[in-house]
Amino acid sequence: MTDITVTVNGVSRAVSCSPSTLLVHLLREELQLTGTHVGCDTSHCGACTVVMDGRAVKSCTVLAPQAHGRSVTTVEGLAEDGRLDPLQEAFADHFALQCGFCTSGFLMAAKAFLDTNPSPDEEQVRKAISGNLCRCTGYQHIVDAMLAVAEGTT
Ligand code: FES
Ligand code: FES
Structure with a gap:
């Protein structure tokens, strides 16, 4: 297992995961942020897209340990103070x-x-x-x- 710390939607999250865990699975299964979807197994659909350090990435193509020390925004982080983006x-x-x-x-x-x-x-x-x-x-x-x-x- 690997200990990583990722800032998700502005909140620092410390998690322990397998080195082979995909970022999309970390978000959905460990952090219960299920707004990020899995629509394929070929890296084509983009349903899993999140923003990492300002860049859009397909979270099914990113290993969770690669997000260590980075800032990730998911769809749950778009609205602020109850107001939609x-x-x-x-x-x-x-x-x-x-x-x-x-x-x-x-x-x-x-x-x-x-x-x-x-x-x-x-x-x-x-x-x-x-x-x-x-x-x-x-x-x-x-x-x-x-x-x-x-x-x-x-
Ligand atoms: S789940 Fe289809 S590109 Fe990531
Ligand atoms: S796949 Fe149905 S709204 Fe895009």
């Missing part, structure tokens, strides 16, 4: 979800992208979410929601 508001306003299974991954990919690219064009937005798959929306509503946040029109 503007991205969450925009996804709701623009009907950017249907079943919702992919949504937490899209939100976290969008969060990391817009935090470093606050004024993107549509092509850049589409590229930013190209690692995330949605079987329901056709993507346009997700793109619209992200552009609305960028343009401050939510």
Whole structure:
């Protein structure tokens, strides 16, 4: 077992885990943060996306010990003081979800992208979410929601 300390959603968490534990399993099974989903076993779907030190990562491709000393934000960490993040508001306003299974991954990919690219064009937005798959929306509503946040029109 390996002892690691990870800051998750602003709270320092000390856990003991196998060196082969995936970050997504640490989040879901040890920390009960089940908003991060597992949608594939091929690193393709992006449902497991979280933000680690400001970058979107697929948490099924990160070993939990690799997160030692780092800061991880999951979808549970987006809302503050009971208020939804503007991205969450925009996804709701623009009907950017249907079943919702992919949504937490899209939100976290969008969060990391817009935090470093606050004024993107549509092509850049589409590229930013190209690692995330949605079987329901056709993507346009997700793109619209992200552009609305960028343009401050939510
Ligand atoms: S669970 Fe599909 S990319 Fe991680
Ligand atoms: S909303 Fe259903 S998979 Fe994206």
